[in-house]
Amino acid sequence: MPRTSSLRLITLSFAVYFVIAGLTSSAEDMLAFKRAQHLQRGINASIWFAQSSGNYSVERLRTFTTSDDIALIRQLGFDHIRVSIDADPLLPWLRDPETTPFVAELDRAVKIMLDQQLAVIIDIHPESSYKAQLLRGTEGVEHFAALWRALAKHFASTDPELVFFEIMNEPEQDDPYRWQGIESFVGQQIRQAAPNHTIIAAGAHWSGLEDLMMLEPIALANVIYTFHDYEPFPFTHQGATWTSSQVLPLRSVPYPSTPEAVQPNVNQEPTLAGQFWVEQYGLNRWDAQRVDATLAFAEKWSNLHHAPVYCGEFGVLRDYVDPAMRAQWVHDMRVAFENHKIGWAMWDYQENFGVVTKKDGKAVPDPAIVNALGLKMP
Numbered sequence: 001m002p003r004t005s006s007l008r009l010i011t012l013s014f015a016v017y018f019v020i021a022g023l024t025s026s027a028e029d030m031l032a033f034k035r036a037q038h039l040q041r042g043i044n045a046s047i048w049f050a051q052s053s054g055n056y057s058v059e060r061l062r063t064f065t066t067s068d069d070i071a072l073i074r075q076l077g078f079d080h081i082r083v084s085i086d087a088d089p090l091l092p093w094l095r096d097p098e099t100t101p102f103v104a105e106l107d108r109a110v111k112i113m114l115d116q117q118l119a120v121i122i123d124i125h126p127e128s129s130y131k132a133q134l135l136r137g138t139e140g141v142e143h144f145a146a147l148w149r150a151l152a153k154h155f156a157s158t159d160p161e162l163v164f165f166e167i168m169n170e171p172e173q174d175d176p177y178r179w180q181g182i183e184s185f186v187g188q189q190i191r192q193a194a195p196n197h198t199i200i201a202a203g204a205h206w207s208g209l210e211d212l213m214m215l216e217p218i219a220l221a222n223v224i225y226t227f228h229d230y231e232p233f234p235f236t237h238q239g240a241t242w243t244s245s246q247v248l249p250l251r252s253v254p255y256p257s258t259p260e261a262v263q264p265n266v267n268q269e270p271t272l273a274g275q276f277w278v279e280q281y282g283l284n285r286w287d288a289q290r291v292d293a294t295l296a297f298a299e300k301w302s303n304l305h306h307a308p309v310y311c312g313e314f315g316v317l318r319d320y321v322d323p324a325m326r327a328q329w330v331h332d333m334r335v336a337f338e339n340h341k342i343g344w345a346m347w348d349y350q351e352n353f354g355v356v357t358k359k360d361g362k363a364v365p366d367p368a369i370v371n372a373l374g375l376k377m378p
Contacts, residue, residue, distance in 0.1 A: 028221035035198045036308040038119040042080040042345030050084035050125040061105040075378035080119035082345045087126035123166040145189045152193035166200035179204035184218040228313035234281040239320040246274040251320045256287035288332040299340035311344040315353035331372035
């Protein structure tokens with residue numbers, strides 16, 4: 001597609017939203033709600049087809065998450081898997097599909113999931129460097145749209161009741177209005193290639209609840225809107241090495257929180273800013289009621305826009321947390337999701353937020369987390 005033509009589409013897509021939305025039939029509106037019923041209790045299959053430091057060998061793809069793992073996911077009571085897929089390994093496939101094993105292995109994994117009667121979210125989960133190409137200009141947008149056209153066409157023959165297309169995980173886009181246009185444009189390309197499948201769209205930055213609040217539905221029907229929820233961050237990410245430096249020194253952060261309970265954690269912070277941040281976590285008194293009140297806004301957004309909402313990620317880093325408190329937060333989140341009619345996918349299956357631990361290649365579920373999720377040990 002000529003660059004000027006694609007830029008025109010990106011620019012106009014948001015502007016024509018209200019016209020197109022007004023023409024959307026009630027049947028199309030209801031289809032996304034119907035399909036969302038397949039996405040009620042999910043798990044993220046991470047560090048597999050994405051985030052693996054470029055190691056996408058056939059051997060690793062077949063052994064990291066196996067058919068036994070997928071069977072266990074079904075036995076535990078999950079109804080869908082969100083599969084993170086890096087964008088970079090798809091680029092050679094675009095040039096030469098016949099000689100790229102990455103997508104062949106993805107096909108194999110998706111088939112195993114569908115054979116287990118699990119729904120599947122195809123989640124494009126790029127590195128930050130790929131997302132940065134979308135920040136300005138049109139060339140990166142065109143390339144991303146071309147990737148999705150090819151991928152949607154590839155999966156167009158799959159069951160649209162069970163296979164979903166998530167445009168991009170945590171887009172990291174600074175301009176929500178530009179991202180609105182990009183997401184509309186890319187969604188249109190997906191719909192042309194796979195007209196029967198449901199699309200999942202997200203807010204501009206980290207797909208947080210605040211991003212959802214700023215998002216207007218894109219100019220397409222049959223779309224589910226996703227957000228991620230890791231709040232309160234001092235609790236869910238205590239000790240994490242890859243994000244805010246304020247969480248790095250934290251250990252044994254309590255949940256629920258009170259000003260008195262967090263005082264030892266305030267003293268763990270070497271900076272005044274960090275101490276203030278943790279103090280606020282205590283003063284905010286995070287508990288089941290606070291979780292529920294926060295997630296109520298996702299339901300309010302859904303009701304306002306007549307569109308289904310889905311939480312694609314939530315979880316707690318297990319390295320330095322009290323296990324019982326971790327299970328309590330997961331339970332409170334799950335109950336609040338149910339209260340507000342929001343499907344979910346916990347982050348993640350087997351890594352450091354996991355519902356299982358791998359020992360000698362065998363997955364051992366955490367009974368407390370399984371119970372907190374309202375599931376049953378096999």
